[in-house]
Amino acid sequence: MLPDKFYLWPKSKTLYFMLINLTSDTVTKPTKRMLAAMMAAEVGDDVFGADPTINQLEAKASKMFGKEAAVFCPSGTMTNQIAIKVHTQPLDEVICHEYSHIYQYESAGYALTSSVSMNLLQGEHGKITAESIEAAIKPVYDWLPISKLVVLENTTNKGGGNYYTSKEILPIAKLCKAKGLGLHLDGARLFNALVETGETPQQIGQLFDSISICLSKGLGAPVGSLLIGNQEFIRQARRFRKVLGGGMRQAGFLAAAGIYALDNHIDRLKKDHKNARKIGKVLAKMKVVENIRPIKTNILIFDVKKPYTADTFLAKLAKKGIQAVAFGPQTIRFTLHLDVSKEMVSQVVKILQQV
Numbered sequence: 001m002l003p004d005k006f007y008l009w010p011k012s013k014t015l016y017f018m019l020i021n022l023t024s025d026t027v028t029k030p031t032k033r034m035l036a037a038m039m040a041a042e043v044g045d046d047v048f049g050a051d052p053t054i055n056q057l058e059a060k061a062s063k064m065f066g067k068e069a070a071v072f073c074p075s076g077t078m079t080n081q082i083a084i085k086v087h088t089q090p091l092d093e094v095i096c097h098e099y100s101h102i103y104q105y106e107s108a109g110y111a112l113t114s115s116v117s118m119n120l121l122q123g124e125h126g127k128i129t130a131e132s133i134e135a136a137i138k139p140v141y142d143w144l145p146i147s148k149l150v151v152l153e154n155t156t157n158k159g160g161g162n163y164y165t166s167k168e169i170l171p172i173a174k175l176c177k178a179k180g181l182g183l184h185l186d187g188a189r190l191f192n193a194l195v196e197t198g199e200t201p202q203q204i205g206q207l208f209d210s211i212s213i214c215l216s217k218g219l220g221a222p223v224g225s226l227l228i229g230n231q232e233f234i235r236q237a238r239r240f241r242k243v244l245g246g247g248m249r250q251a252g253f254l255a256a257a258g259i260y261a262l263d264n265h266i267d268r269l270k271k272d273h274k275n276a277r278k279i280g281k282v283l284a285k286m287k288v289v290e291n292i293r294p295i296k297t298n299i300l301i302f303d304v305k306k307p308y309t310a311d312t313f314l315a316k317l318a319k320k321g322i323q324a325v326a327f328g329p330q331t332i333r334f335t336l337h338l339d340v341s342k343e344m345v346s347q348v349v350k351i352l353q354q355v
């Protein structure tokens with residue numbers, strides 16, 4: 001087996017092939033220190049509420065966001081699906097951007113778990129506004145679904161890592177309150193937004209009824225997401241977590257990674273953003289690249305020109321050791337993260353300059 005980052009060619013100290021995985025910020029592996037924290041975790045049966053490390057993580061996260069409670073789940077898909085379920089009744093509708101993860105990448109789970117429909121809005125790079133939401137709220141007639149929940153994504157994934165400031169969210173929160181709609185945040189990459197805006201989790205917590213954050217994205221934990229809200233909301237969420245098979249037993253080993261990540265891996269996200277901008281500068285000079293989306297955080301989305309397609313361009317990069325994903329026939333996404341070192345970024349720059 002080859003180590004996943006470096007491969008020294010036999011008998012050579014200088015020639016090496018570096019594998020650089022820009023596929024997603026989910027590909028990170030626990031650091032030595034994170035692993036040590038995991039190994040030292042005290043655990044118990046969480047279905048009985050008896051895992052002290054999970055209890056500690058949930059208390060830490062709810063306090064961070066100024067909320068009453070939180071529940072630890074295996075994935076961000078599960079926290080989002082549970083949130084939709086608790087906020088809605090069958091035949092309601094959810095208002096969100098057409099690029100939303102809950103619509104695009106959760107296998108239409110909203111239809112299965114909640115029997116709701118989606119009212120999809122357009123907006124710049126994954127963001128929606130109070131005006132567009134207000135115009136989309138349906139009047140109450142027997143023949144219309146009932147608008148019940150608004151979901152924002154921060155940062156936006158398919159929107160290229162774009163983010164909202166709390167000033168932009170405030171009118172949306174006010175509108176939802178006035179119209180009696182729930183407001184959920186898909187904050188899989190919320191901390192990428194917060195290190196850019198300088199805002200606190202509490203400022204965000206005040207604006208939403210429920211918040212999902214991923215520990216397994218930029219924060220570098222191997223597994224885990226948190227759903228955060230008030231007592232009654234989380235009490236119901238726990239029931240649906242069990243129904244969906246997310247009631248884990250001695251999962252405190254995973255929660256310990258989450259605690260470690262929240263304590264140690266937030267500030268460093270800025271480095272990923274800097275690395276993204278550095279690579280973006282090189283892409284901007286390439287004749288075969290166009291339409292680079294504004295680089296706001298750790299995600300780079302751009303198009304390649306014909307005769308290249310996303311697939312042929314990616315195949316070319318793969319030969320040089322860079323892995324990334326297609327986001328459309330001509331569209332590519334690079335994602336920066338904890339396991340992309342400075343040396344790797346230099347290597348990416350070098351390889352792109354040779355294309």
Ligand SMILES: *Cc1c(COP(=O)(O)O)cnc(C)c1O
Nearest residue numbers: 075076077078101153157186188
């Ligand atoms: C990754 C992601 C999720 C959750 O994904 P899981 O792989 O299920 O943890 C949710 N929302 C967004 C925007 C994401 O990028």
